Amino acid sequence: MRAIWKGAISFGLVNVPVKVYSATQDHDVPLHQVHDEDGGRIRYRRVCEIDGEVVPYEHIAKAYTDGEQTVMLTSEDFDVLPAERSREIEVVEFVPSDQIDPLLLDRSYYLEPDSTSNKAYVLMRRTLEETDRTAIVKFALRQRTRLAALRVRDDVLVIQTLLWADEVRDAAFPSLDDEAKVTDKELAMSSQLVASFEADFAPEEYEDDYQAQLRRLIDAKIEQGDALEVSETFGEQPEKDEGAEVIDLMEALRKSVASSKSSKGGSSGSSGTKKGGSSRTSSSSSTSSKSSSSSTGSGSTAKKSSSGSARKKPASTRKKATA
Numbered sequence: 101m102r103a104i105w106k107g108a109i110s111f112g113l114v115n116v117p118v119k120v121y122s123a124t125q126d127h128d129v130p131l132h133q134v135h136d137e138d139g140g141r142i143r144y145r146r147v148c149e150i151d152g153e154v155v156p157y158e159h160i161a162k163a164y165t166d167g168e169q170t171v172m173l174t175s176e177d178f179d180v181l182p183a184e185r186s187r188e189i190e191v192v193e194f195v196p197s198d199q200i201d202p203l204l205l206d207r208s209y210y211l212e213p214d215s216t217s218n219k220a221y222v223l224m225r226r227t228l229e230e231t232d233r234t235a236i237v238k239f240a241l242r243q244r245t246r247l248a249a250l251r252v253r254d255d256v257l258v259i260q261t262l263l264w265a266d267e268v269r270d271a272a273f274p275s276l277d278d279e280a281k282v283t284d285k286e287l288a289m290s291s292q293l294v295a296s297f298e299a300d301f302a303p304e305e306y307e308d309d310y311q312a313q314l315r316r317l318i319d320a321k322i323e324q325g326d327a328l329e330v331s332e333t334f335g336e337q338p339e340k341d342e343g344a345e346v347i348d349l350m351e352a353l354r355k356s357v358a359s360s361k362s363s364k365g366g367s368s369g370s371s372g373t374k375k376g377g378s379s380r381t382s383s384s385s386s387t388s389s390k391s392s393s394s395s396t397g398s399g400s401t402a403k404k405s406s407s408g409s410a411r412k413k414p415a416s417t418r419k420k421a422t423a
Contacts, residue, residue, distance in 0.1 A: 107187035
């Protein structure tokens with residue numbers, strides 16, 4: 101990995117020199133646009149609307165306009181801003197970790213010690229571990245002031261940038277103004293269904309089905325050319341259920357619990373592969389099955405039961421879950 105930024109964590113009078121590295125990467129298959137008739141690359145040019153000339157990057161500046169006047173800003177202008185010149189990651193407060201709303205989390209970065217001695221780094225790490233707190237820090241990165249959470253992951257200090265409060269939209273939905281009445285029986289049955297799906301989350305057990313299938317399709321086209329029939333690669337695909345609205349919620353819950361129990365009985369306590377690409381692991385007390393869907397930003401892996409967007413890896417790689 102290559103460091104993208106260097107600075108120091110400012111903790112009172114203690115400075116912890118660090119290098120900053122991107123902690124995540126995009127795993128999507130790289131695609132580009134082409135002309136469908138001849139395969140020629142489609143490229144975008146930076147053309148000046150006044151003289152029609154293509155402008156190289158070194159001659160491109162940024163500008164602000166209020167409708168009447170335009171103010172041009174060069175890279176030198178940005179460099180003289182005090183916040184941009186600062187190389188300090190300032191600790192502003194320590195907060196209970198559970199007070200940080202996951203919705204605020206943005207990008208993650210690893211911090212590596214950047215000095216001959218890592219004692220100050222280890223001190224910061226141990227302090228966060230012993231106090232069970234998360235440090236809220238401020239620093240400037242790529243022409244923006246960042247608010248971030250500083251915490252420990254596998255003995256490494258990690259910064260997770262946070263969205264500013266005004267960057268999170270309010271969830272105001274009229275459909276939730278009148279709360280539906282949920283009976284105790286429905287809640288108990290739903291809880292029973294949740295219990296049958298319980299497991300310890302292990303992200304390495306999941307893979308991005310869409311990207312895996314896309315790579316498989318590309319390999320097949322490389323081997324067989326444009327004459328390839330998709331059905332030969334993936335087989336005939338069944339029609340997807342559009343997911344009609346559930347009218348009898350209690351009956352749907354009963355059928356779901358019964359289906360879960362049936363799967364548990366058929367698995368005999370071992371891992372098995374479910375149709376649609378998802379895997380199910382069962383334990384001595386309950387079958388742990390995951391088919392709920394979730395997503396985390398641009399390029400994140402989703403969990404779905406039979407939608408084809410994500411699935412667990414083959415059952416042979418999975419561990420038994422503890423109920």
